[in-house]
Amino acid sequence: MNDEGVIDLVALLRTAGLAVPVGSVISFVEAVGLVNNDLRSMYWAGRATLAHSPVDIELYDLVFRHWILGTEIALSQSSIVKSDQPIIADDEELDSEQKESVDVETDDVAVLRFSRTETLHSADFASLNDDERAEADRVIATMRISAVTRASRRRRPSRRSYGTLDLRRTIRESLRTGGEPLRLRTLQRTRVPRRVVIIADISGSMASYSRSLIRYAHAAVSVGTKVEAFALGTRLTRLTRELSTRDPDKAMQRAAGSVEDWSGGTRLGEGIARFNDDWGTKGMARGAIVVILSDGWDRGDPEFLASEMARLSRVTHKIVWVNPLKATDGYAPLARGMAAALPFVDEFIEGHSLDALDRLSAVVAGGGPRPVRSMAVLQRTEVN
DSSP, X not given: OOHHHHHHHHHHHHHTTOOOOHHHHHHHHHHHHHSOSSHXXXXXXXXXXXXXXXXXXHHHHHHHHHHHHOOOOOOXXXXXXXXXXXXXXXXXXXXXXXXXXXXXXXXXXOOEEEOHHHHHXXXXXXXXXXXXXXXXXXXXXXXXXXXXXXXXXXXXXXXSSSSEEOHHHHHHHHGGGTTOOOSOOEEEEEEEEOOEEEEEEOSGGGHHXXXXXXXXXXXXXXXXXXXXXXXXXXXXXXXXXXXXXXXXXXXXXXXXXXXXXXXXXXXXXXXXXXXXXXXXXXXXXXXXXXXXXXXXXXXXXXXXXXXXXXXXXXXXXXXXXEEGGGGSTTOOOOSHHXXXXXXXXXXXXXXXXXXXXXXXXXXXXXXXXXXXXXXXXXXXXXXX
C-alpha cells in the first residue's frame, strides 16, 4: 500500500465519522511498512491502529470493504450518527420485544454488541455518570489484593531430605526401628503474605476519585486478614474496622460516619507523621507494602513530608504511590507534596480507572527485591 492509499482510507474513515488522530495515522503507516503487502495484513494493521472500540471496529469493517470492493454504502457523517443500527450491551437483559427485534435477520440491519463492563474499565472515574459509577462500584467489589509473600520465622515439617534437622520427629520415628534413625526428618520455613497498608487521600482535590478508592480499600480489607486502611485529609483516621463488613454500602456509611474531614484540606506530612508515630514504626509498617492514594497536593511543609516519607521508607518493604492525575496528558509531578515524596516511592502508578486499580493489584502482588535507591536519596534520608 502506498501513501496515497493510506490517505484515501483515512479520509473515508473520517468522512464516515470515525475519529482518526494524527498519531493513529502514523502508527498505521509504520504498521503497514512492517507487514506483508496483502489485504489481510493491511486490514489487521488498520484495525489495530485506527479502531479503538466495538463501534469503531464495525464502522472500520464497513469502510474497508467499501475501499477495497467499492461497495455502495452511505459514508456521510450524518447518516452514520443518525443510523437506526441497534447497539446492545452483552451484559444487558433484554425484554421479549427487544429479543424478537434482534432475532429478526435482514440484509439491511446489523446488530452491534459490546460489553458495558469492558468499556468502563478504561473510563476515568471523574467522567462517570451515576449509572456508570454504580456499575464501576460493583466491579470494584469483586477486586482482590494478593500481597507478595515473605519467609516467616515459623517452620513446618518438610518432605525434603535437606534443610534444618527436625530432631524431635526424627527421634520419635526412630523408635519404630529400635532407636536407629533410618531417615532424617527436616523442617522448612513457611511463607506468609506481607501486610498491606492503604492510606487514601479524601481531600477536596480528590473528591472525584476518593469514593472509588475507598471502595477499593474496602474490597481489600473485607477479605484480607493482613490489610489495614486509613483515610487522610487534615487528620489521619483508621478505617480498618469500619471497612471490615462484607456489605460495600454499609461499609461506606460507617466510614463516612467516622471521618470528620471528608473533602476538606490535605496535610500529608502531618498524616504520615502520625501514622509513623502511632502505628508504622511500632510494627504495622515493618516489612509491609504501603499504598498511598493521593494526588500529592499538600498544604504543609514539603520538607517535613520528605522527612516523614524517609522514616516510612526505612521500615517498609515497598511504598506504592497511586496518583489519578498521572493519567493526564503532559502530567509532571510538580505539586510540592508529590515532588517531596517521590524520591522515597518505589512504584508510582495511575489510579484513575478500573484498569489502573487492576494494575495496582498486580503491583502489590508482584515479587522481586526492593528497588535500590540512588545515593542522593540515601544521603538525603540520612540528613533528615
